[in-house]
Amino acid sequence: MKIQGKALIMGDNVNTDVLHPSRFFSLDDRTVRSGFLQAAAGYEQVGGSDLSGRVVVAGDNFGCGSSRETGARAFLLAGVRAVVARSLARIFSRNVRNLGLAAVECPALPTLPQDVEVVLDLTRGRLIVPTLSLDLALTPLDPFWVAVHQAGGLLPLLGLDEPAPRGASLPIYQGTP
Amino acid sequence: MTPRTLTEKLLRRNVAAPIVAGSDMFRIPVDLVLGHDATIALLIERFKRAGRRIWDPARCFFAADHFTPPSTPERADILRRYLTFMKEQAVPADLAFRGISHQLLVEDRRCQPGMVICGADSHTVMAGALGSFACGMGSTDILALLLTGEVVLSVPESIRIDFVGTLPDWLFGKDLALEIIRQLGEGGAVDRALEYHDLTTGGIPMESRLAIANMSVEAGATNGVFVPDATLRRYLEQRDGGAGPLPGFEGSWVIPDDGAPYVRRLRIDVGALRPLVALPGDLSRIVAAEDAEPRAVDQVFIGSCAGGRLEDLEAAARVLRGRRVAPGVRLVVTPASQAVFQACLRNGIFDVLSEAGAMITNSSCGACGGIDKGLIGAGEVCVSTSNRNFRGRMGSPDGLIYLASSLTAAAAALTGTICDPRRVLDEAQLAGFFPTPTAAPAPRAEKVA
Numbered sequence: 001m002k003i004q005g006k007a008l009i010m011g012d013n014v015n016t017d018v019l020h021p022s023r024f025f026s027l028d029d030r031t032v033r034s035g036f037l038q039a040a041a042g043y044e045q046v047g048g049s050d051l052s053g054r055v056v057v058a059g060d061n062f063g064c065g066s067s068r069e070t071g072a073r074a075f076l077l078a079g080v081r082a083v084v085a086r087s088l089a090r091i092f093s094r095n096v097r098n099l100g101l102a103a104v105e106c107p108a109l110p111t112l113p114q115d116v117e118v119v120l121d122l123t124r125g126r127l128i129v130p131t132l133s134l135d136l137a138l139t140p141l142d143p144f145w146v147a148v149h150q151a152g153g154l155l156p157l158l159g160l161d162e163p164a165p166r167g168a169s170l171p172i173y174q175g176t177p
Numbered sequence: 178m179t180p181r182t183l184t185e186k187l188l189r190r191n192v193a194a195p196i197v198a199g200s201d202m203f204r205i206p207v208d209l210v211l212g213h214d215a216t217i218a219l220l221i222e223r224f225k226r227a228g229r230r231i232w233d234p235a236r237c238f239f240a241a242d243h244f245t246p247p248s249t250p251e252r253a254d255i256l257r258r259y260l261t262f263m264k265e266q267a268v269p270a271d272l273a274f275r276g277i278s279h280q281l282l283v284e285d286r287r288c289q290p291g292m293v294i295c296g297a298d299s300h301t302v303m304a305g306a307l308g309s310f311a312c313g314m315g316s317t318d319i320l321a322l323l324l325t326g327e328v329v330l331s332v333p334e335s336i337r338i339d340f341v342g343t344l345p346d347w348l349f350g351k352d353l354a355l356e357i358i359r360q361l362g363e364g365g366a367v368d369r370a371l372e373y374h375d376l377t378t379g380g381i382p383m384e385s386r387l388a389i390a391n392m393s394v395e396a397g398a399t400n401g402v403f404v405p406d407a408t409l410r411r412y413l414e415q416r417d418g419g420a421g422p423l424p425g426f427e428g429s430w431v432i433p434d435d436g437a438p439y440v441r442r443l444r445i446d447v448g449a450l451r452p453l454v455a456l457p458g459d460l461s462r463i464v465a466a467e468d469a470e471p472r473a474v475d476q477v478f479i480g481s482c483a484g485g486r487l488e489d490l491e492a493a494a495r496v497l498r499g500r501r502v503a504p505g506v507r508l509v510v511t512p513a514s515q516a517v518f519q520a521c522l523r524n525g526i527f528d529v530l531s532e533a534g535a536m537i538t539n540s541s542c543g544a545c546g547g548i549d550k551g552l553i554g555a556g557e558v559c560v561s562t563s564n565r566n567f568r569g570r571m572g573s574p575d576g577l578i579y580l581a582s583s584l585t586a587a588a589a590a591l592t593g594t595i596c597d598p599r600r601v602l603d604e605a606q607l608a609g610f611f612p613t614p615t616a617a618p619a620p621r622a623e624k625v626a
Contacts, residue, residue, distance in 0.1 A: 022546050
């Protein structure tokens with residue numbers, strides 16, 4: 001399986017409070033979506049823009065901090081296709097994978113230019129950057145996480161829910177049903 | 178048999194089976210689930226779609242601590258949905274509005290050494306101070322847990338941390354936690370367990386241990402666990418009134434095997450440390466308070482699951498007795514639980530803090546998570562006893578948050594600038610003058626096993 005998209009480059013130790021500030025904590029997906037990257041210095045505007053098909057490419061310990069799943073959900077609501085980081089924080093990586101998003105680690109990841117086109121080959125376990133002739137190894141996923149990804153999330157894997165539609169087509173839940 | 182770490186022993190005790198062939202991950206039965214109004218509310222709709230009931234409501238330790246009381250109509254709605262969900266699922270509601278879930282957990286007999294505890298909040302790790310495996314997770318993991326009684330985890334390798342020396346009266350768990358993060362780095366313990374060995378003379382008080390275990394997650398750790406010892410035994414005896422362990426947990430005290438494998442070891446001489454502060458933004462810059470730039474502060478926050486216990490409020494009272502907070506500085510005090518609140522009422526700590534000019538709030542998460550009662554504006558400087566100094570955490574992304582012990586925080590409130598608390602204390606104050614805390618036990622062990 002391959003995921004190709006324009007990279008959204010982020011740095012090291014980017015925490016959940018900057019990815020999704022707690023004031024955007026809500027049961028209303030419109031509020032959750034609007035909080036994406038709203039305390040990440042220099043990313044506020046891009047956070048509010050259409051990010052369909054983008055691949056977030058980050059440094060070490062990406063997503064450290066809180067367990068608030070609104071932070072992970074904001075990635076899906078924004079249309080992000082995948083996350084690749086030099087290393088991922090534990091709770092965050094579980095959260096995004098549980099929701100059906102691909103999140104992988106690439107230990108040799110160098111700093112890439114903003115918006116560069118990247119290809120994640122999840123079958124072969126490679127991160128490819130064609131314009132820079134880079135072809136880097138991804139840390140193999142545990143078979144459990146492969147199964148979660150293939151099922152479209154944790155709950156579908158366990159037979160507890162239908163898989164959520166991917167990316168920009170994710171239905172926006174508007175508060176009180 | 179191969180020697181095993183404490184975390185390995187705690188988890189293997191509960192291991193059922195590998196979840197997928199070739200996986201390092203196991204379905205692990207859970208003894209207790211911690212939840213609160215914010216993160217449980219996120220899973221209610223999906224839970225209902227599954228059309229099943231909570232596997233064991235008696236194992237749900239659900240508090241209401243985030244939106245309490247609610248500061249907006251939307252938060253009132255979230256809180257109401259949560260309380261209704263608890264009622265529908267027959268989850269005991271005795272903990273709602275009594276304080277921060279993590280603090281309530283360690284004050285409660287339902288929390289015993291040897292347990293596997295998972296919670297819908299990253300600071301669930303704090304219960305590791307009581308010799309349990311305790312780890313935080315997101316709402317989807319917790320949803321699956323509520324339906325099945327199990328979580329899927331790998332068994333993390335451990336970093337062993339030995340505390341040695343004698344803890345000075347002016348040094349606290351927060352200082353030790355910051356020293357550990359300074360040495361390990363923010364992501365230095367990702368997917369690892371931190372195994373704490375208290376080898377100090379006199380012992381690290383239980384309340385400081387809670388602060389240390391609490392901040393294990395700030396180094397990225399899956400869990401942080403103190404090896405059970407005399408300090409823990411005394412704490413439990415006082416807490417449970419000698420009632421002893423819960424049925425099923427009589428023989429549950431687990432200690433690591435001699436010769437257990439550790440991926441890394443730290444040895445921290447607690448007598449050689451100075452009071453520390455974390456500079457704003459993230460946890461990459463941790464320096465001695467006396468070496469920090471003496472910035473003027475706008476707010477001091479003493480509260481949270483990391484710094485709102487009796488020990489913390491008592492330390493603040495030591496600094497502020499008979500004195501006034503610097504003009505224009507807001508001092509917000511949020512006791513971590515009602516037990517802490519009531520102890521402060523009884524032993525005069527609130528008199529001291531209130532006379533000094535503190536604003537004392539009800540027990541809840543409050544300003545720590547940027548929820549209410551003490552947010553900061555652009556350009557403002559806050560010294561906080563909480564666990565995160567991240568950009569925007571307590572309000573404006575352009576506010577600056579320093580983390581420190583409550584003693585250091587109170588010194589900043591008193592002087593109006595960030596400083597070493599030893600500067601503002603005489604010997605009697607350093608030693609403390611509330612000799613016997615009357616609740617939320619914090620005994621010092623005579624001798625640590």
